[in-house]
Amino acid sequence: MEPLRFIAEDGARADPFPLSPEELTRGYREVVRARVFDERALTLQRQGKLSVYPPYKGQEAAQVGAALALDPGDWLVPSYRETAAALACGLSMSQAILYWRADPAGWRYPDDLRVLPFYIPIATQLLHAVGVASAGRYQGEDWVALTFIGDGGSSEGDFHEALNFAAVFQAPMVMVVQNNGWAISVPTEKQMRNPRIADRAAGYGIPGVVVDGNDLAAVWHVTREAVARARAGEGPTLIEAVTYRVGPHTSSDDPGRYRSADAGAAWLARDPVSRLRAALEGLGVWDDAREEALRAEIAEEFAAAVREADAAPEPEPQQIVEQVFETMTPDARAAWEVLRRG
Amino acid sequence: MTVTTPDRPQVAPESATATTTYREAVREAIRAAMRADDRVFLMGEDVGRYGGCYAVSMGLLEEFGEERIRDTPLSESAFVGAGIGAAMAGMRPIVEIMTVNFSLLALDQILNTAATVLHMSGGLFNVPLVIRMATGGGRQLAAQHSHSLEGWYAHIPGLKVVAPGTVEDAGGMLAPALTDPDPVLIFENALLYNREGPAPDPERPVDLVHAAVRRPGRDVSLITYGGSLHKTLEAAEALEQSGISAEVIDLRVLRPLDTETVLASVAHTHRVVLIDEGWKTGSLAAEVIARIGERAFYDLDVPPARVCSAEVPLPYAKHLEEAALPSVERIVAAARKVVGGG
Ligand SMILES: Cc1ncc(C[n+]2csc(CCOP(=O)(O)OP(=O)(O)O)c2C)c(N)n1
Numbered sequence: 043m044e045p046l047r048f049i050a051e052d053g054a055r056a057d058p059f060p061l062s063p064e065e066l067t068r069g070y071r072e073v074v075r076a077r078v079f080d081e082r083a084l085t086l087q088r089q090g091k092l093s094v095y096p097p098y099k100g101q102e103a104a105q106v107g108a109a110l111a112l113d114p115g116d117w118l119v120p121s122y123r124e125t126a127a128a129l130a131c132g133l134s135m136s137q138a139i140l141y142w143r144a145d146p147a148g149w150r151y152p153d154d155l156r157v158l159p160f161y162i163p164i165a166t167q168l169l170h171a172v173g174v175a176s177a178g179r180y181q182g183e184d185w186v187a188l189t190f191i192g193d194g195g196s197s198e199g200d201f202h203e204a205l206n207f208a209a210v211f212q213a214p215m216v217m218v219v220q221n222n223g224w225a226i227s228v229p230t231e232k233q234m235r236n237p238r239i240a241d242r243a244a245g246y247g248i249p250g251v252v253v254d255g256n257d258l259a260a261v262w263h264v265t266r267e268a269v270a271r272a273r274a275g276e277g278p279t280l281i282e283a284v285t286y287r288v289g290p291h292t293s294s295d296d297p298g299r300y301r302s303a304d305a306g307a308a309w310l311a312r313d314p315v316s317r318l319r320a321a322l323e324g325l326g327v328w329d330d331a332r333e334e335a336l337r338a339e340i341a342e343e344f345a346a347a348v349r350e351a352d353a354a355p356e357p358e359p360q361q362i363v364e365q366v367f368e369t370m371t372p373d374a375r376a377a378w379e380v381l382r383r384g
Numbered sequence: 385m386t387v388t389t390p391d392r393p394q395v396a397p398e399s400a401t402a403t404t405t406y407r408e409a410v411r412e413a414i415r416a417a418m419r420a421d422d423r424v425f426l427m428g429e430d431v432g433r434y435g436g437c438y439a440v441s442m443g444l445l446e447e448f449g450e451e452r453i454r455d456t457p458l459s460e461s462a463f464v465g466a467g468i469g470a471a472m473a474g475m476r477p478i479v480e481i482m483t484v485n486f487s488l489l490a491l492d493q494i495l496n497t498a499a500t501v502l503h504m505s506g507g508l509f510n511v512p513l514v515i516r517m518a519t520g521g522g523r524q525l526a527a528q529h530s531h532s533l534e535g536w537y538a539h540i541p542g543l544k545v546v547a548p549g550t551v552e553d554a555g556g557m558l559a560p561a562l563t564d565p566d567p568v569l570i571f572e573n574a575l576l577y578n579r580e581g582p583a584p585d586p587e588r589p590v591d592l593v594h595a596a597v598r599r600p601g602r603d604v605s606l607i608t609y610g611g612s613l614h615k616t617l618e619a620a621e622a623l624e625q626s627g628i629s630a631e632v633i634d635l636r637v638l639r640p641l642d643t644e645t646v647l648a649s650v651a652h653t654h655r656v657v658l659i660d661e662g663w664k665t666g667s668l669a670a671e672v673i674a675r676i677g678e679r680a681f682y683d684l685d686v687p688p689a690r691v692c693s694a695e696v697p698l699p700y701a702k703h704l705e706e707a708a709l710p711s712v713e714r715i716v717a718a719a720r721k722v723v724g725g726g
Binding site for chain 2: 117119146147148149150151153158159161162163166168169170171172173174175176177178180181187199200203204206207210211364365366367368371372373374
């Protein structure tokens with residue numbers, strides 16, 4: 043299987059092309075938002091204003107493209123890497139900043155946002171996606187669950203259990219593997235013998251698709267088809283989005299310890315953002331003025347988000363025991379009193 | 385070795401009196417909950433056609449169908465994880481795990497997600513999931529099938545852990561567990577399934593809060609739960625014959641612990657023996673004694689004692705297994721020693 047692609051590295055569009063110019067413009071906007079957030083978040087982290095932050099540079103199209111295929115009412119079940127997907131699903135930048143600032147206010151998303159918390163234990167979230175998807179079926183809802191995992195995560199038992207379980211029950215879900223070449227320091231070729239993760243779908247009797255993860259049009263298109271299949275009761279799909287982790291694993295990581303400085307050089311030419319811009323220019327719907335306006339708008343969105351996050355009240359120590367059980371237990375109440383007194 | 389269906393009985397005839405078995409009490413509680421609430425469904429290994437490996441769900445498939453009595457693939461992590469996802473998305477799943485030994489394959493889901501999501505989502509996502517599992521030894525099922533790990537689970541903040549020791553609790557605890565917004569683990573000691581007793585009375589619902597004084601007494605507090613309750617009551621009977629009045633406390637709820645009931649008992653008996661089928665080191669018995677030490681040290685006339693399982697993998701041979709488990713004789717001996725009679 044070769045990765046499906048609709049936009050060449052130079053921005054040339056395949057014919058037929060799956061997205062309208064309006065969709066492509068919307069996708070570009072989200073991809074630039076994601077890029078700006080990521081770059082500035084990493085800077086904030088370096089300034090000591092965020093806690094550990096897992097950047098996703100280079101993977102914006104894989105996440106945004108998949109997220110845009112969802113309808114209102116659908117669910118996103120992300121791992122730590124998927125801030126871009128969460129932003130595209132409606133998480134506000136200020137909320138995301140507070141989240142990665144480790145502020146409890148950041149963990150509490152708006153009630154109507156169908157985005158689960160970022161999960162850290164690798165692959166655990168895939169099973170929650172199966173459950174969320176099935177819950178819709180039980181309740182007569184037609185929602186679909188979209189979940190993500192990395193190439194390294196595909197070695198976990200939960201990856202296999204989730205695919206098998208989802209397949210057996212034809213759960214309306216879509217699983218996107220972002221094959222970004224690395225699991226911290228371990229390259230994909232040391233992670234698996236067959237590097238085509240999408241091939242594994244056959245083992246579970248479900249469709250598997252491999253797509254150029256740096257091509258927003260391709261990711262959006264295949265995810266949209268997978269979401270439609272899921273909604274129609276035709277079960278789950280495994281999508282492998284081939285991409286590259288351009289930056290460090292997290293803000294605490296130094297990739298120089300395990301890969302050469304030019305390891306990802308070829309990937310810079312495949313950058314999802316500039317490629318998309320070239321495609322829009324090719325369509326004649328984009329120019330420098332529009333680019334400038336968009337960049338200015340997003341810069342202001344980020345600046346406003348930082349102001350909002352900075353204005354959030356300091357969390358109180360006793361808050362830590364408030365949300366362990368729905369109602370505080372006698373022990374928790376006693377701990378609460380002690381913490382409050384300081 | 386074939387490990388299949390320990391003490392799997394014939395379906396018992398409908399009883400006209402107000403007594404029933406532990407097994408039937410659980411079954412009827414599931415049936416009532418499923419009739420009352422469309423969001424409740426049962427899933428696990430062999431719960432459908434087979435009726436559950438301890439025959440608890442026998443007959444429920446016929447009434448509720450495959451969607452709501454769901455036989456799952458052999459995937460503990462998957463069905464617990466899917467239960468968590470479904471609970472977060474509006475359902476009230478009952479997940480059955482064959483035995484506590486196999487729950488270890490789902491430990492990540494139980495600890496890292498079920499017990500943490502409320503906290504991680506700033507209070508937005510509850511996990512109203514009920515997980516039932518068999519626990520305990522005494523059936524010659526050897527070292528990978530017989531342990532009592534409920535004390536481990538009681539170590540985890542965010543989980544409610546209950547151990548019904550009576551028929552009334554076996555049936556009565558399910559309804560409050562299902563309405564509880566927090567995840568509840570129900571440990572059913574497998575030796576109790578055939579035990580008969582007064583049926584749960586819908587007019588007198590039980591709670592998931594209090595320990596119960598199963599037998600009042602003056603000279604010594606015998607504190608226990610689950611499968612050891614009946615051995616302890618028998619021991620109390622034997623002690624009575626020799627003039628020792630033992631109070632029997634059934635903890636019922638292992639997390640959060642009802643410390644007040646324990647302390648009230650110690651305050652008038654001044655002597656205490658803990659009976660716990662778990663291993664002694666780091667046990668629930670140790671926790672209860674620590675609490676007594678912290679808050680009622682000067683109420684004690686003598687050091688507390690413990691009757692726990694031997695610190696070995698549970699033996700296969702009958703007499704060796706018996707030697708490893710708490711027995712009526714060991715409880716009587718420990719109580720006599722504490723009271724000063726032996
Ligand atoms: C169960 C589990 N094991 C190990 C870790 C530590 N860990 C965090 S990220 C990571 C690598 C994951 O790689 P991959 O799945 O390829 O995703 P990526 O980080 O590249 O997005 C590891 C080993 C973890 N979080 N969870």
